[in-house]
Amino acid sequence: MTILDVAGLSYSYDGVTPVLDDVSLQVEAGTIVGLIGPNGSGKSTLIKNVLDLLRSQSGTVTLGGHPHTSTAARAEAAYLASNDYLPQFLTGREYVQTLAKLYGVRVDDDAARALFARFSMEGRYDDLIEDYSHGMRKKTQLVSALVLRRSLTVIDETLNGIDVEALHLAERELRALRAEGRAILLCTHDFTLLERLADRIVFLDLGEVVAAGPTADLVAEHGSLADLVFDRLDSDSRAS
Numbered sequence: 023m024t025i026l027d028v029a030g031l032s033y034s035y036d037g038v039t040p041v042l043d044d045v046s047l048q049v050e051a052g053t054i055v056g057l058i059g060p061n062g063s064g065k066s067t068l069i070k071n072v073l074d075l076l077r078s079q080s081g082t083v084t085l086g087g088h089p090h091t092s093t094a095a096r097a098e099a100a101y102l103a104s105n106d107y108l109p110q111f112l113t114g115r116e117y118v119q120t121l122a123k124l125y126g127v128r129v130d131d132d133a134a135r136a137l138f139a140r141f142s143m144e145g146r147y148d149d150l151i152e153d154y155s156h157g158m159r160k161k162t163q164l165v166s167a168l169v170l171r172r173s174l175t176v177i178d179e180t181l182n183g184i185d186v187e188a189l190h191l192a193e194r195e196l197r198a199l200r201a202e203g204r205a206i207l208l209c210t211h212d213f214t215l216l217e218r219l220a221d222r223i224v225f226l227d228l229g230e231v232v233a234a235g236p237t238a239d240l241v242a243e244h245g246s247l248a249d250l251v252f253d254r255l256d257s258d259s260r261a262s
């Protein structure tokens with residue numbers, strides 16, 4: 023079953039320069055899709071279009087079969103942004119519970135507190151976010167996605183900056199989401215993480231999908247995901 027379906031999406035911030043050019047991709051239930059591409063290739067713009075944080079200009083996007091502008095679509099996806107801008111005046115518990123209310127789901131404080139403890143934030147669930155470190159804010163975003171357990175979790179470089187122990191645990195938790203049939207769109211420059219975790223890769227360059235397929239096939243063809251990118255950057259097609 024397709025959870026996210028993007029077809030023919032184009033976008034320009036200034037109405038002149040295309041940032042996304044006819045992008046199509048699908049994310050199936052029970053899969054992790056890695057979104058890769060050089061800085062400025064349009065990954066975050068694509069994610070913001072998908073989540074209707076930027077109003078799409080052409081093409082279609084559906085989430086769980088619903089047009090992405092609909093309330094039903096919004097309930098399908100959890101979004102972990104690349105920044106760590108969380109409301110400073112809330113505690114971790116208030117933040118998690120506010121999100122839960124917005125999504126209309128019930129979140130058990132004990133379960134969320136236990137996740138805080140597992141991510142080495144024991145005893146910090148009721149502290150103000152203002153007093154959290156950068157990594158703790160990132161982990162709070164991650165915990166919120168883990169307790170919300172939406173059909174699709176979109177992660178935009180959110181795992182950058184968390185320590186190796188948290189990353190190890192995050193990988194396990196993301197695998198558990200996938201095992202439950204949930205989908206994950208994971209945007210990161212950490213190619214080794216994607217080689218371990220992602221079922222499929224979508225490679226965006228200059229706003230276009232230039233490669234897409236099963237991670238294992240792309241690695242077999244190019245040697246590694248880094249080599250896939252290097253091959254593209256060195257290719258004539260990019261220079262022209």
Ligand SMILES: Nc1ncnc2c1ncn2[C@@H]1O[C@H](COP(=O)(O)OP(=O)(O)OP(=O)(O)O)[C@@H](O)[C@H]1O
Pocket residue numbers: 035041059060061062063064065066067068
């Ligand atoms: N709000 C904005 N207004 C105008 N241009 C923007 C805006 N946000 C992004 N851009 C431009 O759109 C292009 C794509 O940016 P985007 O952030 O989507 O890339 P990215 O692939 O996520 O990059 P990175 O890997 O550096 O995070 C870049 O040229 C960027 O300067």
